[in-house]
Amino acid sequence: MNRRTHRHTKLGGVTYPPGVMFVTPVMFIHRDPAVWGDDAGEFNPGRFADGVSKACKDPSAFVPFSWGSRVCIGQNFALLEAKAAICMILQRFAFELSPAYVHAPYTVLTLHPQHGVPVRLRRL
Secondary structure (H helix, E strand, C coil): CEEECCCCEEECCEEECCCCEEECCHHHHCCCHHHHCCCCCCCCHHHHCCCHHHCCCCHHHCCECECHHHCCCCHHHHHHHHHHHHHHHHHHEEEEECCCCCCCEEECCCEEECCCCCEEEEEC
């Protein structure tokens, strides 16, 4: 998430001229042990079992759809659709990570697995 200064802006004792771009390092916020706990770097969907507000020490730290007045208008619909689709898939298949998977995240605009995520599906 980026923000650009439109006038001289003072932040943290430093004055920035108009046109300076500030980038929020979402990847680091989403993996900060001070916010998420010691297992911040681990894939643990169970941490959201009681909702986002109880998943970490600061509920505003989970920002996959941005935040504030510029939050994605489709956030709730997208989450509902994703949950419905995942439920339907999980009823029919078992998933496992392929042995060919290599963990190599990289950032373009959002975080992506550099080599994709090969999974194996087994019909239940």
